[in-house]
Amino acid sequence: MSLIRRIIRSSIGKKYIMAVSGACLSLFLLTHLAGNSAIFWGKDVYNAYAAHLHSLGILIYILEVLLALVFFVHILVAVMLYFENLGARPNRYEVKKNGANNWNSRTMPYTGLIIFIFVLVHLVNFHFGERTVTTAEMVREVLSRPGYAAFYLFSLAALALHVSHGFWSMFQSMGLNHPKYNNFLRYGGLVTALVIGAVYMLIPMLVTLNDKFLR
Amino acid sequence: MKTINLTLKIWRQAGPDAQGSFQTFESGPISIAMSFLEMLDVLNERLINSGDEPVAFDHDCREGICGMCGSVVNGEPHGPEKQTTLCQLHMRYFKDGDTIVIEPFRAKAFKLLKDLVIDRSAFDTLITEGGYVSVNTGAAPDANSIPVPAPKAEQALDAAECIGCGACVAACPNASAMLFVGAKISHLALLPQGNLERAKRALGMVKKMDELGFGNCGNERLCEEACPKGISIRNIARLNREYMRATFCSDE
């Protein structure tokens, strides 16, 4: 117990917690993307995928609870870091020149907040509530409303921005930095973030632009 | 010799608890061969001659090796030139008519003493928590009796270039000291003499760093951009590893 307390109190311990929880969330993001990609094969394939997930029963329930726990830890430590960091520089600079390419890292707390709100809305849309229609119909129903489609696109862009820094950052936090593979992590992270963002965003775009999609 | 005229907006603050504000000066003709600190000397001579309070700023060697100088110039610690201390920055990098905003390094752990002068003794406190070796390393020739692979020695020396100026803390959006601590941890852990106490050092320095009120690293990389010695954030990654290794695998 004292070991855990020591880790969570220390700056570097918190970095590792952010990195490990971020890595778990990234794995979820990838599996969720792979699974949801069934949607591009039409409503029957997609409904079958959803039915398959539900048939996992208790297993899916356990994974959901674990995922919620990881989200909780990631957000809790992010909030702790945010306030500690505010306190570390009480007096602001008059002029602050930011590096050429750190706007994704600078906005981590804000893109994180957008993702948090998005996750809540997303769960209300698709997880909680009465289930009367098939999963594909539900997706169509929600995303055919322009307000929701716009909100999904906006939030997914924020998610892509978040992980465009996060994918590289978690390796650096875990101490993996070597000229042998730095370029791979850096550009690989950017490309992965771009691909993830683009594929997720394709879903609301298809629903909005293609009347036959999921019908 | 070409001269330029500048508008200087400088942070003035009488003491640690006094209310500070910017004061604007016209520099008068400044030779482009001058260093940034010489430009401030010219201003101060004028202020002293007219009976005004000169601008307080830190400096010592004026050759880029002691780490005493440093202010934030137009939003960049040590000014716009890469891998250059403020004392080695020359006025040829500025244009006639430029406005230059000069502010102190700002961090909770660096108390402002006067104008541009800050108290960096937090770095000394960090060093006392393990930034040294306490084994007898012998006289200079004895160093050659312990084999060190050349790439390791190179990396240790790269980290040892740190002059402790505090620009990394000043540049970091979170006022984190991890580049400084990473450099100190690395330069000792990479060498056999420092290897013996690496776990104790990592735990002690990180604990003290947190207590002193430095922020948390967010991997934003502004520290390595600002560092006048080009210290890489690879040293922060090593610090992270050293800390975890010490936490989980050492008896400390």
Ligand code: HEM
């Ligand atoms: C699926 C959702 C999410 C994924 C995949 C994700 C992923 C990541 C990753 C990989 C990192 C890098 C960790 C590191 O620097 O070592 C990170 C950092 C961060 N995340 Fe998330 N995250 C998600 C959701 C959130 C949420 C909901 C919040 C806040 C409400 C948040 C706030 C942050 C913050 C503030 C950081 C920067 C921490 C620092 O300063 O080092 N994230 N995230």
Ligand code: FES
């Ligand atoms: S005065 Fe010594 S480094 Fe600038």
